[in-house]
Amino acid sequence: MSTTTADASGAPAPAAPTAFRPPNLALTTIGLALASFMQVLDITIANVSLPTIAGNLGASSNQATWVITSFAVSNAIALPLTGYMTRRFGERKLFIWATFAFVIASLLCGLASSMGFLVAARALQGFVAGPMYPVTQALLISIYPPAKRGQAIALLAMVTVVAPICGPILGGWITDNYSWEWIFFINVPIGIFASVVVANQLRGRPEKLETPKMDYVGLITLIIGVGALQTVLDLGNEEDWFESTKIVWLSIAAVLGLAVFLIWELTEKDPIVNLRLFRHRNFAFGTMAMVLGYSAFFAVGLLVPLWLQRNLGYTPIWAGFATAPIGVLPVLLTPLVGKYATRFDLRILATFAFMVMAFTSFIRSGFNLDVDFQHVAMVQLWQGLGVALFFMPVLTILLSDLEPHEIAAGSGLATFVRTLGGSFAASLTTWAWNQRSTIHHAQLTEHIPAHDPAMQQTVAALGNGDMQRGAMMLNQMISQQATQIGFNEIFHLLGILFLLVIAFVWMARPPFAAKVGGAASGGH
Structure with a gap:
């Protein structure tokens, strides 16, 4: 079972005080919203640029689709780990480091000189992006008074809708007028601003930390099941679905991985996904x-x-x-x-x-x-x-x-x-x-x-x-x-x-x- 940092006896710590408010609520909201906008935007911003990226890096159009797939697979794997990571590190620290890591990954994407390097950098970018949206949501709810929490949720809802729409338009415009690398480089100043603002504004925010046991069986089966499933979904049309041996084996891996994952997580005392x-x-x-x-x-x-x-x-x-x-x-x-x-x-x-x-x-x-x-x-x-x-x-x-x-x-x-x-x-x-x-x-x-x-x-x-x-x-x-x-x-x-x-x-x-x-x- 988990042990808390607040009580030597091992008893659960009392709930953190709820009266914390950042010095500047508006500035904190902007920082949190910008980070989420940047992360959601990157899901679609590369879509219209794939032909250009493939041409510049000497890759085929099929290979270029892995720029999207690698982000989606690693992002899907990281999302359920949010609960474990917030318990272990706290929401503020997790947000700051995830956003900063997203900046580094974006920089690596823009500096990529080969398709393999770009796909690896996008996988890293997708993984560190996983906790950003749910942690942002939890932070916004916690810093707003109860009567105004609906506005905080509505703001994130707007980001969820607008960012994917802006992605293809912005990506196409940047690619046509500058170069494809800048669809990743623009994240650097935005991410640095967001992480610095949130770090300063939420300094001193009380959080209950735990040291949960790492659920390795849950983590491994999650990676196998979700990774295989996402790959099947991304490659199914291209490979003619179950006419392809590759899709059949990936589907078997996805079913077995997810079945073991579900059974294990429902019976494990300290699951990685609750x-x-x-x-x-x-x-x-x-x-x-x-x-x-x-x-x-x-x-x-x-x-x-x-x-x-x-x-x-x-x-x-x-x-x-x-x-x-x-x-x-x-x-x-x-x-x-x-x-x-x-x-x-x-x-x-x-x-x-x-x-x-x-x-x-x-x-x-x-x-x-x-x-x-x-x-x-x-x-x-x-x-x-x-x-x-x-x-x-x-x-x-x-x-x-x-x-x-x-x-x-x-x-x-x-x-x-x-x-x-x-x-x-x-x-x-x-x-x-x-x-x-x-x-x-x-x-x-x-x-x-x-x-x-x-x-x-x-x-x-x-x-x-x-x-x-x-x-x-x-x-x-x-x-x-x-x-x-x-x-x-x-x-x-x-x-x-x-x-x-x-x-x-x-x-x-x-x-x-x-x-x-x-x-x-x-x-x-």
Whole structure:
């Protein structure tokens, strides 16, 4: 069992005092928010730069995808360790060192001269980024008075939404106007500022520290299970899923690793990941709502830019501009949501949010190849209304019945399963879109009378007399229509999923106010 530093007898130390306030609350908030923005931004900022990075480092496009995968795998492994690390080192110290390590890792990424070095640096960057978001959430809750904690959670919710949207736009602009290295170098001044500010402002903040036993079995099975699962999700489409021996063996490793991990963690007295947090009703159902809602939201954020580029011929930067309006209303409404949301039943706000997101998904299910930029951007704008009312209420609900010392661990665990949900969504929706497109292409082709003189005349006209060219153009048109039908079907299903999430929201029970505290470090 754990022993505390406060009592020689081995009895648990009393809860840390909760009255600590930093000298400058606004400056502390800026420092914490900037660190989280930087970390969440780096999940997507490299996406549009991959072709340039691959070209500069002499790598293939397949090898370049490991710039994304290595970050995601190590980040997913580190997230559940947040509870253990906060108990061992304390939230303030963990935040400072994780942010500073993120700066070093970003510097190494920018200095990389080979793809192997860059992938290793990105893996390090992803690992040290793991605790940053949940620890930031726990610190914000602890330094704000209870009446204003909703505003703190709303601020982080805005970061979660806006940063991934800014990533591709900012990454494309930096790569086009400067060089790809600067998408990593910009983290250096931001990270140093954030770590210095938080270190100074939170000096003297009381924390309960423990010296927990290292759960090596849990750690090893976590690395094997999550690492293999994340790799399967990232490489599944490329490797044709279970037609590939590599995917089959990785899947077996993931299932066995995660099965042993779950059994061990539920029976271990001092687990590295505290799965017993799911005994709390609101945490369990709130996390389910968060995972499913975020997965559907993540799928929207992935599919719309891909569709704009594949079907409508948008450039990456213009696809970014068309999707960016989703961040407008969350930015404008966050202060209001944070201030007034707790006056309402948060389940009603979350229900409205999911209804808006379902409605916009159903609108997209009716899109065609002639839809214009303004219409796409307007639907994105209205979805932002749902996003503005989604994250803060659901985050508040899932944290509401945790004990103060469980908040960091609970936030880390919820962020971990949310991240895995997003990975599942990315792989499953792109796979489903490709599959449905292939099926519809075959169905549409079946209805074309190839030997009909009128059809042959049409094909010849398409190719300006060249039948082969005309057939290629006709096939391209059929492919576009097939992918559009597949896109519409996926969004119809996403709309239904958003509506189903509402059931989990209503399984939670008030009150939803966060418990006083949060200074401790994620015990059992």
